[in-house]
Amino acid sequence: MSELQPPPTRKIGKADVARAEILSAAAGLMRRVGYAEMSLRDLAAEVNMKAGSLYYHFQSKDDLVTEVMRIGVEVVEAAVREALARHPDLPPTDRIMIAVRVHLDTMLKKSDFVSSHIRCYPFVPTPIRNRLREVRRSYDRIWIDLLGEYLGPDAAYDDVRYLRHLLIGALNGALEWFNPNRDSAMAFAGHIEALLRNAR
Amino acid sequence: MSELQPPPTRKIGKADVARAEILSAAAGLMRRVGYAEMSLRDLAAEVNMKAGSLYYHFQSKDDLVTEVMRIGVEVVEAAVREALARHPDLPPTDRIMIAVRVHLDTMLKKSDFVSSHIRCYPFVPTPIRNRLREVRRSYDRIWIDLLGEYLGPDAAYDDVRYLRHLLIGALNGALEWFNPNRDSAMAFAGHIEALLRNAR
DNA sequence: GTCTATAATATGATAGAC
DNA sequence: GTCTATCATATTATAGAC
Numbered sequence: 405m406s407e408l409q410p411p412p413t414r415k416i417g418k419a420d421v422a423r424a425e426i427l428s429a430a431a432g433l434m435r436r437v438g439y440a441e442m443s444l445r446d447l448a449a450e451v452n453m454k455a456g457s458l459y460y461h462f463q464s465k466d467d468l469v470t471e472v473m474r475i476g477v478e479v480v481e482a483a484v485r486e487a488l489a490r491h492p493d494l495p496p497t498d499r500i501m502i503a504v505r506v507h508l509d510t511m512l513k514k515s516d517f518v519s520s521h522i523r524c525y526p527f528v529p530t531p532i533r534n535r536l537r538e539v540r541r542s543y544d545r546i547w548i549d550l551l552g553e554y555l556g557p558d559a560a561y562d563d564v565r566y567l568r569h570l571l572i573g574a575l576n577g578a579l580e581w582f583n584p585n586r587d588s589a590m591a592f593a594g595h596i597e598a599l600l601r602n603a604r
Numbered sequence: 605m606s607e608l609q610p611p612p613t614r615k616i617g618k619a620d621v622a623r624a625e626i627l628s629a630a631a632g633l634m635r636r637v638g639y640a641e642m643s644l645r646d647l648a649a650e651v652n653m654k655a656g657s658l659y660y661h662f663q664s665k666d667d668l669v670t671e672v673m674r675i676g677v678e679v680v681e682a683a684v685r686e687a688l689a690r691h692p693d694l695p696p697t698d699r700i701m702i703a704v705r706v707h708l709d710t711m712l713k714k715s716d717f718v719s720s721h722i723r724c725y726p727f728v729p730t731p732i733r734n735r736l737r738e739v740r741r742s743y744d745r746i747w748i749d750l751l752g753e754y755l756g757p758d759a760a761y762d763d764v765r766y767l768r769h770l771l772i773g774a775l776n777g778a779l780e781w782f783n784p785n786r787d788s789a790m791a792f793a794g795h796i797e798a799l800l801r802n803a804r
Numbered sequence: 805g806t807c808t809a810t811a812a813t814a815t816g817a818t819a820g821a822c
Numbered sequence: 823g824t825c826t827a828t829c830a831t832a833t834t835a836t837a838g839a840c
Contacts, residue, residue, distance in 0.1 A: 419823070438727035440640035443815065456818080457824045465816065526723055526780055527638035566795045569781050570774045577773020580726055595766045602803040619805070643833065656836080657806045665834065 408475070423461045425451045427517075431472050434520035439469060439528050469524075470532050476521030477539040483510045484546055496554040501597050503550055507575050508589045512582055522576045547572065554600075571596070607675050607682075607717075623661045625651045627717075631672050634720035639669060639728050669724075670732050676721030677739040683710045684746055696754040700771075701797050703750055707775050708789045712782055722776045747772065754800075771796070 408424035410416060429450040433442045444465055448455045462468040487506045488499060511518045525533065547568045555563055578592065608624035610616060629650040633642045644655045644665060662668040687706045688699060711718045725733065747768045755763055778792065 422823075438638065438640060440638060441727065444817090445815080453823095454825060455816080456826080459817070460823055523726055527641065527727075562791065563795070566792050569777060570792070570795055570799075573774040573777020573780075574770045575773070577769060577777060580773075581769050591762065592766050592770070595763070595770055599770075599799040599803045603799045603801075622805075644835090645833080653805095654807060655834085656808080659835070660805055 419461065422451070422453075426453075426458060426461055426468070427472055427475065430468055431476070431516035431520045434469070434472060434524050435516045439524045466529065466532055469528065470535050472517060473521040473524065473528070473532070473536055474539055476515065476517035476519075477536070477543050479515050480507060480510045480518045481539075481543040481546065483507075483514075484543075488546070488550075496550065497597075497600055500550050500554060500600060501593065503546065504571070504575065504596055505590070505593050508578060508593060511576070512578060512589055513584065519579055522579055544568070607679055619661065622651070622653075626653075626658060626661055626668070627672055627675065630668055631676070631716035631720045634669065634672060634724050635716045639724045666729065666732055669728065670735050672717060673721040673724065673728070673732070673736055674739055676715065676717035676719075677736070677743050679715050680707060680710045680718045681739075681743040681746065683707075683714075684743075688746070688750075696750065697797075697800055700750050700754055700800060701793065703746065704771070704775065704796055705790070705793050708778060708793060711776070712778060712789055713784065719779055722779055744768070 408427060410420050426447070430442065430447055433447055433450065444458055445455045448458055458468070462471070484503050484506045487502050491499065491502060494502070511522065521536075525536075548564055551564050551567050551571070552559065555567065574596065578589075581587075582589070582592075608627060610620045626647070630642065630647055633647055633650065644658055648655045648658055658668070662671070684703050684706045687702050691699065691702060694702070711722065721736075725736075748764055751764045751767050751771070752759065755767065774796065778789070781787075782789070782792075
């Protein structure tokens with residue numbers, strides 16, 4: 405996972421590996437049990453450590469949690485931006501569908517960082533939410549731009565906002581029902597596409 | 605709140621009032637801080653009690669939480685069923701929009717029971733989720749029926765499922781962005797309506 | 805019905821040995 | 823870097839007085 409690597413100018417040491425393992429394990433735990441119920445003892449056990457050792461890598465539980473969630477937005481943002489960059493000239497609806505599929509796929513199959521962010525954000529303490537505001541805004545901007553093009557220059561600001569919230573809500577909701585053994589992200593995306601293509 | 609009253613055959617005593625106050629306060633706390641972070645001390649303080657006193661009314665924290673969440677589904681189900689019963693002969697799209705508006709309105713403005721259920725369900729222990737399965741199924745059935753009529757008798761089972769998850773996800777997502785001072789539930793519902801009317 | 809007091813356990817965090 | 827040991831505090835739950 406490239407997002408967990410330190411800057412390439414520095415050599416990857418033992419601490420970097422341990423830190424990355426802690427972050428991965430924390431993302432998985434947070435997604436499953438939530439922010440408050442993820443104890444540092446349980447987390448440490450998952451990476452064969454003792455709770456106190458985590459403090460060599462992170463100053464506090466909230467610092468660790470913030471880092472997990474920050475990586476989450478950055479992962480999905482990078483995935484969506486890359487996919488869109490490969491198809492710069494498609495019409496708006498097609499570009500939205502690319503973003504829809506990549507968002508779903510990253511969240512459901514690829515990254516506990518993304519899913520733990522989405523699930524835990526509502527209950528995380530305010531200081532953590534504040535520290536995440538900027539990265540979240542940056543990802544939102546992708547959708548604001550995509551939907552702005554879709555609705556056209558005459559659309560009201562709030563029209564873009566409501567449509568964005570509707571879409572992101574539908575996508576993130578999949579976290580609560582999607583079963584990889586039974587469900588198809590592409591089939592789900594197809595239903596979103598049908599609604600978007602016929603409207604407007 | 606009629607849902608908090610005991611069966612009408614029994615007189616409403618002091619215990620019933622206290623119990624109802626505890627449940628209301630718990631719903632508010634759960635919505636704000638989540639299942640794990642709602643301590644029984646904080647809850648007791650909100651109703652001017654001590655933590656131990658709660659055990660006169662409930663056998664355990666999880667029993668109390670289950671009851672709060674059970675009431676949540678029952679409240680929104682009753683509201684939607686009543687509204688639909690008043691317009692039995694409208695076309696499917698109109699009936700869906702009635703359900704959309706009542707679901708949004710109940711969740712956002714009326715009931716901490718509904719919103720705490722939606723927010724906390726993903727992180728609540730499995731035994732609690734099992735005890736809620738039946739009431740949740742009952743509410744789901746409303747939407748399965750509504751969307752089944754909308755898509756017509758030829759629609760596949762999964763088409764109804766995906767569309768239902770999409771819709772409920774968009775609605776429940778409002779819990780995370782809706783600001784009563786700034787946003788309009790009706791405007792949001794309007795965007796959903798535009799998509800549904802033009803599709804199919 | 806609600807209180808006080810407390811048991812039993814868990815938590816985030818720190819200090820210092822190795 | 824990770825450990826052990828521990829502090830200070832918080833948690834759910836219970837027992838018995840009032």
